[in-house]
Amino acid sequence: MGRRLWRQMPSLVLAGLALVAALGGTVYAAGKISGRAIKVKSLPGNRLALGSVPGNRLKPGAIRGSALAPGSITGIQIDASTLGQVPSAIHADAADSARDAETALNAANAQNANTVNGYEAGCREGTHPFAGACWQSEASGSALNAPAAAAACAAQGGELPEALALVAFSQQPGVVLAPGDEWSSDIPVVSSTDVYAVATVASDGKVSSAVSTATKNFRCVLPLVS
16 A cells, blocks of 8 residues: 555656646736736737726727617717718708798798787788788779778778878888879768768878769778788
């Protein structure tokens, strides 16, 4: 038994020495090998533990966008100044231009728009905004008696202007009343049934009157349109 153990001693000694050497080498490597001792590209990425390399140790452009997992980068980490105009923003600029063009077109069709009860309203072409209504820019092309003139305005959804309002309108820039007076809606004198005078306004702004059966030019006052 003693002889057999003596014969195995060299093998056991050698095995022990090998174990000590292996353990010593591991301890040495753990204490002596640092990141600087590792050659560039000597370690593949799949051999690194998660979180072992902080972001500030990576060179700009070291990781391609295609290598990032979806949702791993949020808007907080992105420098907005490095981004160009996205397609949606281009379409938004075009939409703004379209709205501006539409607004200009509407302004041309409805001059001097006003707000009535919270709604946008303006005047049709051929009328002039004044005193919250749309006044026809030109007097009628034909002269009518007072009742016929009132009926013509009513057919257009409007009415003859009051005398003093017509005087004020005649003083607006570019407004010229028709020669020979224009009808108003005021009736200062009533002699008898169907015999009455109607106030008129001359081109110089003076107020006069004429019998209702006389024929004179006129202009209508129309409501704002939305």
